[in-house]
Amino acid sequence: MVTKACTRCHRLMEEERCAVCNVTSSKNWSGFLIVMDPENSQIAEELNISLPGEYALRVR
């Protein structure tokens, strides 16, 4: 199964549409980030991530 990234929130998934934003996902992404504790993470704060999970840094 191909991993895809949401074009709006950058969350990684295998579905065609993002479950959170309901926008189409893209196969063309790069960079990888696992957020485990978004409340105590400076990186998550910088990227405005509020939900734990796997994210891409760049999505086309």
Place this chain on the structure above:
Amino acid sequence: MIYAIRTLVGQEKNVARIIARNVKTSGIEVSSILVPESLKGYILIESSSKIDMQNPAFKVPHMKGIIDGEIPFDEVKTFLNPEPILASVKKGSIVELISGPFKGEKAKVIRIDESKENVVLELIEAAVPIPVTVNGDQIRLIQKEAD
């Protein structure tokens, strides 16, 4: 606090996933794990407190070692917002193709599609000018402006 871990090149995502799983079960405070695309062979681990890197949770396959000391957050910021590939490429720039069927050929940029990150090129050495559309990450800038 951000720490760096050295991994085998190409195995960064696997190492990150295994560490994420180990950390969850062992209860170590790790808030995020970053795999920057531009930094091959390294992953960055963010924690709100000082973590013991000798913990068995950080003993995973394909991991080569731990870098001593913390990394300042300002340095990590540059990996979080990678600048667009086509930021420095302009119409008329001379570029070299670095992958695809025309690898190694020099070409002139005739049009840039920023939303799709595509560029339309014209090969310099071709006898007949044919426009070729390639992805923005398949080119390397040689000369910014046309003569």
